[in-house]
Amino acid sequence: MAKDMEKLYAERLKRYVTAMRNEKPDRIPIRPFVAEFTAKYAGYTCQEVTHDFEKAFAAARKCAADFDWDAVVANMVYVWTGLTQAIGMKYYGVPGIDVPPNTGFQYLEPPEEKAFMKPDEYDQLIEDPTGYLFNVWLPRISADVSPIDEPTSYRNNLSFLKGGMAMLTYFNAFEKQNESLRSESGTVSAISGILKAPFDILADKLRGYIGLVIDLFERPAKVLAACEALMPHLTQAALSGADPDKNVPITIWMHRGCVPFVSQAHFEKFYWPTLKPIIEEICAHGHQVLFYAEGDWNAHLESFAELPDQAIVYHVDKGDIFEVHKAIGHKFCISGGIPNFLLAYGTADEVRDYCKKVIDGVARDGGYIMDASAIVQNDAKVENIKAMTDFTREYGVY
Amino acid sequence: MSEQKEPKLKPGACIPWEQKKKELPKISGDEKLIQKVWEDIDALGYMYIWQCLLSF
Numbered sequence: 001m002a003k004d005m006e007k008l009y010a011e012r013l014k015r016y017v018t019a020m021r022n023e024k025p026d027r028i029p030i031r032p033f034v035a036e037f038t039a040k041y042a043g044y045t046c047q048e049v050t051h052d053f054e055k056a057f058a059a060a061r062k063c064a065a066d067f068d069w070d071a072v073v074a075n076m077v078y079v080w081t082g083l084t085q086a087i088g089m090k091y092y093g094v095p096g097i098d099v100p101p102n103t104g105f106q107y108l109e110p111p112e113e114k115a116f117m118k119p120d121e122y123d124q125l126i127e128d129p130t131g132y133l134f135n136v137w138l139p140r141i142s143a144d145v146s147p148i149d150e151p152t153s154y155r156n157n158l159s160f161l162k163g164g165m166a167m168l169t170y171f172n173a174f175e176k177q178n179e180s181l182r183s184e185s186g187t188v189s190a191i192s193g194i195l196k197a198p199f200d201i202l203a204d205k206l207r208g209y210i211g212l213v214i215d216l217f218e219r220p221a222k223v224l225a226a227c228e229a230l231m232p233h234l235t236q237a238a239l240s241g242a243d244p245d246k247n248v249p250i251t252i253w254m255h256r257g258c259v260p261f262v263s264q265a266h267f268e269k270f271y272w273p274t275l276k277p278i279i280e281e282i283c284a285h286g287h288q289v290l291f292y293a294e295g296d297w298n299a300h301l302e303s304f305a306e307l308p309d310q311a312i313v314y315h316v317d318k319g320d321i322f323e324v325h326k327a328i329g330h331k332f333c334i335s336g337g338i339p340n341f342l343l344a345y346g347t348a349d350e351v352r353d354y355c356k357k358v359i360d361g362v363a364r365d366g367g368y369i370m371d372a373s374a375i376v377q378n379d380a381k382v383e384n385i386k387a388m389t390d391f392t393r394e395y396g397v398y
Numbered sequence: 399m400s401e402q403k404e405p406k407l408k409p410g411a412c413i414p415w416e417q418k419k420k421e422l423p424k425i426s427g428d429e430k431l432i433q434k435v436w437e438d439i440d441a442l443g444y445m446y447i448w449q450c451l452l453s454f
Contacts, residue, residue: 078453079453079454080454083454084454087450087454089450089454127406128406128407130407130411130412130444130447130448131407133447133448133450133451134412134447137451138447138450163446163450164442164446167446167449168442171449194452194453195452196452201451201452205451232408232409233409233448234452235409236409236410236448237409237445237448237449237452240410240445
């Protein structure tokens with residue numbers, strides 16, 4: 001690695017980690033979570049970066065180099081549809097197959113009556129989550145995997161073989177991607193490891209949101225027991241992908257466990273009590289967690305403030321970032337808060353003005369990372385991402 | 399607050415070594431080696447299904 005890139009990488013890592021520890025670095029780190037935007041910038045379609053991860057990697061590296069960001073997600077178009085197609089996963093809208101080739105991939109949540117987990121299957125899940133996933137869930141979500149008591153098939157066997165080998169190929173490729181980001185542009189790979197709340201797993205992948213909300217009223221004890229049964233496995237999965245150097249955080253993608261998707265009482269009884277211990281366990285292992293709070297989680301800031309100082313980096317999407325800063329800025333680094341609609345439909349001047357407002361309001365004492373509110377797709381204008389970047393580089397010096 | 403309860407099947411395992419060992423004849427030589435390799439590869443199967451659930 002060239003000495004200047006090595007030096008640049010070290011500076012950027014120090015800047016990024018200092019901010020995440022809620023301290024004041026030399027300037028505000030710039031760490032955009034860019035997904036299909038990278039395709040637009042690099043001249044690929046959504047189909048190309050979603051179905052061929054090497055193109056997604058190349059697009060991320062080009063953005064990192066040209067925009068000169070401090071950190072970037074190695075591949076924010078993280079669902080490799082080549083893999084999901086090999087497994088036979090039914091719940092994706094794939095660019096070029098289910099959606100137009102220049103539309104990002106979509107999750108397809110089934111209607112309530114076709115939920116991947118039936119309401120009378122809670123006990124099976126609670127008894128043995130891994131066994132349930134293999135024996136019941138996987139055959140339902142895959143077009144190729146045979147149900148457990150039915151004859152196996154050529155397609156069943158290939159789903160496991162191809163899926164397993166493709167998953168290892170993909171995950172192993174991240175090491176080279178991270179090294180390339182470091183050596184080609186001195187860019188830090190922003191995150192390592194994945195977590196979702198037990199409650200969100202039930203809603204996203206098992207019962208569906210509607211099914212789960214009904215279960216909260218019809219079988220609340222089962223919901224709580226299921227969340228509790230998932231906890232040790234989600235903790236294990238998160239820690240197994242964590243940064244061994246404990247620099248960059250594990251990311252929790254927070255979905256529909258907040259008001260108004262559920263009531264405050266439901267958050268306090270189901271979502272938070274089965275997530276907080278996982279966060280505490282991860283912290284005890286020396287890792288931070290990036291709370292990627294999609295939507296508006298401001299109703300729950302008081303709960304998040306229960307966590308130890310510096311336990312998390314709190315990412316702001318639609319929540320009022322100034323309210324967030326007031327409530328938890330003294331404990332945790334904050335990121336984000338630049339609205340995606342502004343980056344897509346606003347002018348460069350409007351983007352600069354908004355960045356200034358956020359920086360003046362929440363970043364003066366450090367502990368802030370510049371980013372869009374939500375994952376940046378191919379509707380964002382290149383000149384606006386450039387404006388956000390260049391302004392922050394100039395105005396965000398401490 | 400919910401405690402992290404001890405699961406029936408520990409995280410990281412699909413077919414625990416204790417179960418697999420019962421299927422084998424008496425092991426001679428380095429049993430720990432066989433156990434470690436079994437558990438390491440079993441963990442790949444575990445990773446597969448939990449990553450399908452989490453990441454894909």
